[in-house]
Amino acid sequence: DGGITQSPKYLFRKEGQNVTLSCEQNLNHDAMYWYRQDPGQGLRLIYYSQIVNDFQKGDIAEGYSVSREKKESFPLTVTSAQKNPTAFYLCASSRTGTHTGELFFGEGSRLTVL
């Protein structure tokens, strides 16, 4: 079945460590996105990519990094520079590159900093 796979589902990190969240899609979508969800707040865009080898910062990119070497993959690294990394992270993709189409989400990765 086509879809978006995020891993790991749960991740614990010590302060000062970098961690990488995986996002893979087999929908043949051009665009991929990373969102962060915190309790009581709407989803906020971290980074997005409309095409391979290109990506753009979203509203809250500080302390995060991404790469888009393959169409199917858009990993997110949460660096030690991110001051409040504990959150639920959601990866999404869409058929077109300009958000005009329907957005499909993965199951999410919950990161907890100890």
Next chain:
Amino acid sequence: KQEVTQIPAALSVPEGENLVLNCSFTDSAIYNLQWFRQDPGKGLTSLLLIQSSQREQTSGRLNASLDKSSGRSTLYIAASQPGDSATYLCAVLQSYNTDKLIFGTGTRLQVFP
């Protein structure tokens, strides 16, 4: 700056009721509006997408309407069931920044038997 508001934040209804969830936005210059469902600890599932030129979309027991001029959308759920219990989020796509969806904070719905 676009702001998306969903009221109420939480709603509890008995099974079988027809209900309406509200979504309002401050800037009417949007390309589309999308409704999502989120189960606890899960990702979002797209329910309905309404383009700015459309007035409504229907899928099964769900009907979403869009009134751009008043900055409002409603999600109508007919004959609610316990399985409808989830958080419902709306999101708008700005027309002058085509890569940013602005999400509301959601309405948490509980349907009890």
